[in-house]
Amino acid sequence: MATSSNGGDLRAPIFNGSNYDFWSIKKKTIFKSHDLWNLVDKGFEIAETEDESNDEDQQSVKKMSMKVNETRDAKALSVIQGAVSDEIFPRISNFETSKAAWDVHQQEFRGDKKVRSVKLQCLRRDFEYTRMNDGEALSVYLTRMTDIVNQMKTLGEELSNQRLVQKILIIACLNPMIPSHLL
Known part of the structure; x- marks a missing residue:
């Protein structure tokens, strides 16, 4: 799916700590429209040590797939980070995956x-x-x-x-x- 390279079309209102449920619905829709929701919701598996039984072509495909997932996840994480206020940002600033940032956000603001x-x-x-x-x-x-x-x-x-x-x-x-x- 073609998406804008600058991510400008992935913008949503800035979350300031209130109305989390409505904000998260808007964010989910944006992620789904750019085929990123599965990464945010489920995460992705980090490449394991290379299995010597695989041939070079399979290893190359796995590396390429991992690189694509890492790039797409970084884009999703960037969207999450860009859609929170400066007061909320420190709570997710140390997470390196979109799933981790989303889960912490959801747990804190949606409640148990x-x-x-x-x-x-x-x-x-x-x-x-x-x-x-x-x-x-x-x-x-x-x-x-x-x-x-x-x-x-x-x-x-x-x-x-x-x-x-x-x-x-x-x-x-x-x-x-x-x-x-x-x-």
């Missing part, structure tokens, strides 16, 4: 399973108890609900379209301000 579980529990409560305010337009309510649902999905919650429609219709039907032809 317990933290995500608590966040998800709060969002589920918000989803269940969010109601339309008096005089609130349906579009404003739908925007609030969409924000909650997107945050839930970011944390791994699976909500069916049927459940979302059911929630919205129940709330909308209970609101006398919504004309019946919109339901």
Whole structure:
């Protein structure tokens, strides 16, 4: 896949410590669009000592493949380093692979399973108890609900379209301000 040599098209908003989940989604999309995500997510194997049973052609292919992976990983690491604020950069500055930098970043800012579980529990409560305010337009309510649902999905919650429609219709039907032809 052809990519720009200067990496300018790989830019995303600078991460300053807030909204990690949304920032990471944007970064994943950029990495995927340039066929770098697998390196960031899975890493790559460092070349082992040469096996004398392999012929020279195989060794040459392995060396070339390793060089390509090292270059692509350096590009991915550069993108990660360039997309964090000066306050965040020291936390990843000593890592030499994109996977290591990404993993540390993810662990620190996304939180462990317990933290995500608590966040998800709060969002589920918000989803269940969010109601339309008096005089609130349906579009404003739908925007609030969409924000909650997107945050839930970011944390791994699976909500069916049927459940979302059911929630919205129940709330909308209970609101006398919504004309019946919109339901």
